[in-house]
Structure formats: structure tokens, C-alpha cells
Amino acid sequence: MADKAQAKKMAYQIMTSFDKNYRWFSRVTRGAQERFEKGQWQQALAASKERISLYEQSLATAVAELYDFIMDHRQDREFWEQLKKAFAELIESHPQYELAETFYNSVIGKVFRHKSIDNTIMFVSSSRCFLAGQDKHKVIHSFDTTTTVMEMYESIFACYRFNIGFEDRPRDMQQLDDALRERLSKEELASVTAVEMLKPVFYRGKAAYLVGRICMPERTVPFVIALHTNENRQIYVDALLTERQDLSVIFGFARSYFMADTQFPGELVAFLHELLPNKKQFELFIALGHYKHGKTAFYRNFLEHMDNSDDQFEIAPGIRGLVMMVFHLPSYGVVFKIIKDEFAESKKITREHVIDRYKLVKMSDRVGRMADTHEYVNFRFPLSRICPALLEELQDTCASSVELTNDELIIKHLYIEKKLTPLNLYLQQETDPDKLHNAIDELGTCIKQIAMANIFPGDMLHKNFGITKHGRVIFYDYDEICWMDERNFRSIPKSDDPYALDTLSVAPSDVFPEQFEHFIVGKRPFKEMLKSLHGDLMTPEYWRDAQKEVSQGTIHNFTPYPGSRRFKRPEHSGQ
Structure with a gap:
């Protein structure tokens, strides 16, 4: 008979470890306001890295503290079932x-080295159904809508207080007032029943966001106030965002995680999901920095989708990668990436190097241009849903990562990433000249913004980029990325000798930007378009200047909404 007292004791110890972890997470998150007010952008980057790292640190400490329990009961299945039951009782009214x-x-x-996923000893399914709204009052402020628009704004900024002043508060209030009146008719304004704002301020990069909604009888409208600070450490309102598309990009998968302090993350996500119904809840948990729980929520969503679909997993469309094998389920919005057993001869890297590059991206500011990835071990797929061609290629290229049972395909190590249209396919299929022009412009902008985030993309072939439904280009091939200072950007020597390049001494870290035009995009019209829009990318001077900027600690702010949404400010304000 399993020892119930021991199970309860161990359950309590696990919960104590979790609470300690969440307090640590919250402490780092709360510091975001001071970093924003003081313009401590390097410290903000460091805090983001710390918060990502702390989960594994907390987990390692918790498992070490439970070592004796684990050794005593490792083979006692009844004990682990009792443990889950005891833990479920402990967290019955837990806010997280x-x-x-x-x-x-x-x-x-x-403990079990991820060898099995078993709901009798784990929470494969949640212990209870989340009832959205029961604690809604704990995460929102409601503002009086019977007053004027201007008075409502005054109430909002009386509620959200900062320890620094505004650059020009009357100007900002007037621009907010004007913007809302432009977007809602008099009749709509008169019909507003509530203005609800989430209590936490959402901090990321150099911006802070007040996130909420305007409620009317027939619809709700997102209501997001974007705040920045100037070089004199004064706040100004940069934009009022009322379009779901803008909000969707702000909460996009290619951006760093928000710092938004709350004790009720489930309620926060439920509110955001009402604002962004096209986003999965796991995406919103991840956007708030709870990426580990996002993985759990993803897996539950994946199992539900599997139960409600019957299509087969197949090789992803696009050019085969030299390092990664990529497959997908056509009806589902992610791709699965596995490191191949062997790489092409041109790839002078190791498996460990690839894993390290993915970690580097995870810990970096992805500035809206690098897809977030999530690492899984022993991920299980029904063998009946794997198409024969995919299974053959997996066994041929990734045999060391593949295990087969009678009814399952087990991938020992893989990455999951948001599905995008590969840019090379998009350029082949799209016929609208404006959309093609935008895609090429976005490609150049993407490369530049990644560089300004202190990352050299390495392999910049357009097949390594994808494009979103909003027309935004995202980079997703990381095996050759490195820090900017790890490359030496050189000019090609000028010579009349046609064989001069053959005798040129080239170190492994040397890069010749003048050659970029030959391989980033293939077709001549696209090459010419890229050169006309972003010709500076093909010069060593551009890259050396970028190196210099990042070496000086310059942090750029790439607003995740169109420039047309930004309020005008006088030049002397330092915009």
C-alpha cells in the first residue's frame, strides 16, 4: 500500500518549489516598470534572459531536493498516482x-526521463476546467463611460501611474481623444457600455502597453495605448491601437515575451483570448513568458486537434533543408523540425552547435523577425497518421532521433515552430506586383533588424525565410547564426586579374557582402528589386556600421505596428 503521508509530503514540497519559482518570475517581471522609466534597456535584455533561464534552474533544484523520495518510490506506480491526487488537492484553489x-x-x-506521457501520474489533461471570468475583477479596471472621452482618458492615467512625468500630457490626451473620435462614430461612442483595461502594464523592449477593450452592444473593440520614453526620461503616448490585426502582431510569435505582472495568469489569458480569438491560448501564455506552460497547453490543443482531424503528417512544402528535416500536418498551424543525423558537406557544424544556436535565439530579442521555437523530447505521433514517404525519409535522415512501436512514432528530440509560407514558394506563386514588392522590401528589412539585434543571420537564402498572412517576413533557419562581432565584413579586392579571387586568403569568419546579391534571391527581377530597396546590405560598410552600433550597446526599438498609427511629435522631442 502506497504511503499517502509520504505522497502528501512530496506534493507539498513540489508546490513549495513552484511557488518559489513563481515569486522569482514575478520579481523579475515587476522590475520592468523601473527599467522602462530609467531607460535601462540593456538591463531589460538581461532580465528577459534571466526569466527564461529560471524555470530550468528551479526545476533542477526541486528534483534535487526530492532525490530521496524519488529513489524510494521510483518503481512504485501506486505512489505516483497518489502523488498526483495529493498535488491536485493542494492546487484546487491556487491562483496559478x-x-x-x-x-x-x-x-x-x-524523474521518468520523459519516457511516457501518462495521465494517471501526470496532468496530461488539466485537473479541472477553467471557468473564465470568475476572477475577472482581479485582473481588470473598469472606467466610467458616462463622462466625456477626455475625462475617461484622465481617469485611465490617474490609475496607471509612473514615477516619471510626461513629455507633453495635454498634447497626448488631445491626440488620444481625436484618435478615438476618428475611429468611432458619435453613435458608437454613445453606445459604449464599458471600457475595461487589464491591470498589469505590458512591458517589452522600449515600449509599455495599456491593454484593454471598448465594449458596445454589438461588438468589442481592442483599446491599446502604446507608451514610449524620450531621451530625457519622459513618457509620451506613441499610438492608440484599435485594430485586431495590430494587436495580433504585437502578441506575435516572433517577438520577445512580455513582462506583465499578475497573480492570475489564466484570467489574463482568457481576457486576451476574447480580444484575439484567432490566437490559441497556448500562444498567449507563451507571449506572457510562461513558455513552459505554453508547451503544455500546446500539447493539449494538439491532442484535441488529432481527435478532430484525420489528415496525415507529411513532408513540409519547400526546399529540403541541409540540417533539419521538416514535416507538418496540413490541417494544423505548426511545423515539426528534427536535426538530421548527417549534414551536407558544406555544413561544417555539429548537432550540438545547432542546439546551441536555437538556444541563442530563444534567449535573444527576436525583434519580431525570428520565429520562436519550442523544444520537446519523446514527442509521440500515431503511426497510422504518418504518410509512408515521411516515415521513409525520417528513417533515412533522422534514424537516431526516431523510435517506432507497434502504433506510435516517437521523436526523441524535435522543435515545434509556427507554420509560415516559405518565401521562395511565395515569390513563385504570388502575382500581385505590390505584394511581391512588399515581400522583397520586408526581406531586406528583416535582415537589417536582425543585424541591429546583434545577430548575423548567416545563411540568408530566401528559402530560410517565411511570410505571414499579414505580409511580414520572418527568419527561421538558425544553424549558421552568430553574434555580429564574430564576423569580419570585408570588401572584395579590386583587381584586373580574373584569377585574383582564387588566390584571396579567406578566414572562416570572413564575409563578403558584395556577394550577397548573388544568392539571397535567385530571379533577376527580385535581385534588382532588393538592390534598389536595400542595396546597402551588399556593402561591407553597412555591416561594419551595424557592428559598431551594437558594440556600443545601442538598443533599437522596432514598433510592432505601422508607422501610420504613430502620433506626430515635434522634432525637438527627439523622436
Whole structure:
């Protein structure tokens, strides 16, 4: 008979470890306001890295502290069932019970080396159904809508207080007033029943966002106020965002995680999901920095989708990668990426190097231009849903990562990433000249913004980029990325000798930007378009200047909404 007292004791210890982890997470998150007010952008980057790292640190400490329990009961299945039951009772009224379940799963996964996924000893399914709205009052402020628009804004900024002043508060209030009146008719304004704002301020990069909605009888409208600071450490309102598309990009998968302090993450996500119904809840948990729970929520969503679909997994469209094998389920919005057993001869890298590059991106500011990836071990697929051609290629190229049972395909190590249209396919299929022009412009902008985030993309073939439904170009091939200071950008020597290049001494870190035009895009019209829009990318001077900027600690702010949304400010304000 399993020892219930021991199970309860261990459950309590796991919960204590989780609570300690969440306090640490919250402490880092709360510091975002001071970093924003003081313009401590390097510290903000460091805090983001710290917060990503702390989960694994907390998990390792928790498992070490439970070592004696684990050794005593490793083979006692009844004990682990009792443990799950005891833990479920402990978190029944816990404000972060969803995240606590994930932490528990992580502990059990470490104990059993992720060999099985079993709902009798893990929370494969959640312990209870989340009832959105029962704690809504704990995460929102409601503002009086019987007053004037200007008075409503005054109430909002009386509620959200900062320790620094405004650059020009009357100007900002007037621009906010004018913007809302432009977007809503008098009749719509008169029909507003509520203005609800999430209590936490959402900090990321050099911006802060007040996030909420305007409620009317027939519809709700996103209501997001974007705040920046100037070089004199004064706040100004940069934009009022009321379009769901703008909000969707702000919460996009290619951006760093928000710092938004709350004790009720489930309620926060439920509110955001109402604003952004096309986003999955796991995407919103990830956007808030709860990427481990996002993985749990993704897996639950994946299992639900599998139960409600019957298509087969197949090789992803596009040119085969030299390092990664990529497949997808056509009806589902992600791709699965596996490191191949062997790389093409041109790839002078190791498996460990590739894993390290993906970690580097995870810890970096992705500035809206690099897709977030999520790492899984022993991910299970029904063998009946794997098409024969995919299974053959997996066994041929990734045999060391593949295990087969009678009814399952187990991938020992893989990455999951948002599905995008490969840019090379998009350029082949799209016929609208404006959209093609935008895609090429976006490609150049993407490369530049990644460089300004201190990352050299390495392999910049257009097949390594994807394009979103909003026409935004995202980079997703990381095996050759490195820090900007790890490359020496050189000019090609000028010589009348046609064989001069053959005798040129080239170090592994040397890069010749003048050659970029020959391989980033293939077709001549696209080459010419890229050169006309972003010709500076093909000069070593551009890259050396970018190196110099990042070496000086310059942090750029890339607003995730169109420039047309930004309010005008006088030049002397330092915009």
C-alpha cells in the first residue's frame, strides 16, 4: 500500500518549489516598470534572459531536493498516482494552478526521463476546467463611460501611474481623444457600455502597453495605448491601437515575451483570448513568458486537434533543408523540425552547435523577425497518421532521433515552430506586383533588424525565410547564426586579374557582402528589386556600421505596428 503521508509530503514540497519559482518570475517581471522609466534597456535584455533561464534552474533544484523520495518510490506506480491526487488537492484553489500543473509535469518528466506521457501520474489533461471570468475583477479596471472621452482618458492615467512625468500630457490626451473620435462614430461612442483595461502594464523592449477593450452592444473593440520614453526620461503616448490585426502582431510569435505582472495568469489569458480569438491560448501564455506552460497547453490543443482531424503528417512544402528535416500536418498551424543525423558537406557544424544556436535565439530579442521555437523530447505521433514517404525519409535522415512501436512514432528530440509560407514558394506563386514588392522590401528589412539585434543571420537564402498572412517576413533557419562581432565584413579586392579571387586568403569568419546579391534571391527581377530597396546590405560598410552600433550597446526599438498609427511629435522631442 502506497504511503499517502509520504505522497502528501512530496506534493507539498513540489508546490513549495513552484511557488518559489513563481515569486522569482514575478520579481523579475515587476522590475520592468523601473527599467522602462530609467531607460535601462540593456538591463531589460538581461532580465528577459534571466526569466527564461529560471524555470530550468528551479526545476533542477526541486528534483534535487526530492532525490530521496524519488529513489524510494521510483518503481512504485501506486505512489505516483497518489502523488498526483495529493498535488491536485493542494492546487484546487491556487491562483496559478495551470502553471503549477506544468511544473509538476516537469518534475515527473525529469524523474521518468520523459519516457511516457501518462495521465494517471501526470496532468496530461488539466485537473479541472477553467471557468473564465470568475476572477475577472482581479485582473481588470473598469472606467466610467458616462463622462466625456477626455475625462475617461484622465481617469485611465490617474490609475496607471509612473514615477516619471510626461513629455507633453495635454498634447497626448488631445491626440488620444481625436484618435478615438476618428475611429468611432458619435453613435458608437454613445453606445459604449464599458471600457475595461487589464491591470498589469505590458512591458517589452522600449515600449509599455495599456491593454484593454471598448465594449458596445454589438461588438468589442481592442483599446491599446502604446507608451514610449524620450531621451530625457519622459513618457509620451506613441499610438492608440484599435485594430485586431495590430494587436495580433504585437502578441506575435516572433517577438520577445512580455513582462506583465499578475497573480492570475489564466484570467489574463482568457481576457486576451476574447480580444484575439484567432490566437490559441497556448500562444498567449507563451507571449506572457510562461513558455513552459505554453508547451503544455500546446500539447493539449494538439491532442484535441488529432481527435478532430484525420489528415496525415507529411513532408513540409519547400526546399529540403541541409540540417533539419521538416514535416507538418496540413490541417494544423505548426511545423515539426528534427536535426538530421548527417549534414551536407558544406555544413561544417555539429548537432550540438545547432542546439546551441536555437538556444541563442530563444534567449535573444527576436525583434519580431525570428520565429520562436519550442523544444520537446519523446514527442509521440500515431503511426497510422504518418504518410509512408515521411516515415521513409525520417528513417533515412533522422534514424537516431526516431523510435517506432507497434502504433506510435516517437521523436526523441524535435522543435515545434509556427507554420509560415516559405518565401521562395511565395515569390513563385504570388502575382500581385505590390505584394511581391512588399515581400522583397520586408526581406531586406528583416535582415537589417536582425543585424541591429546583434545577430548575423548567416545563411540568408530566401528559402530560410517565411511570410505571414499579414505580409511580414520572418527568419527561421538558425544553424549558421552568430553574434555580429564574430564576423569580419570585408570588401572584395579590386583587381584586373580574373584569377585574383582564387588566390584571396579567406578566414572562416570572413564575409563578403558584395556577394550577397548573388544568392539571397535567385530571379533577376527580385535581385534588382532588393538592390534598389536595400542595396546597402551588399556593402561591407553597412555591416561594419551595424557592428559598431551594437558594440556600443545601442538598443533599437522596432514598433510592432505601422508607422501610420504613430502620433506626430515635434522634432525637438527627439523622436
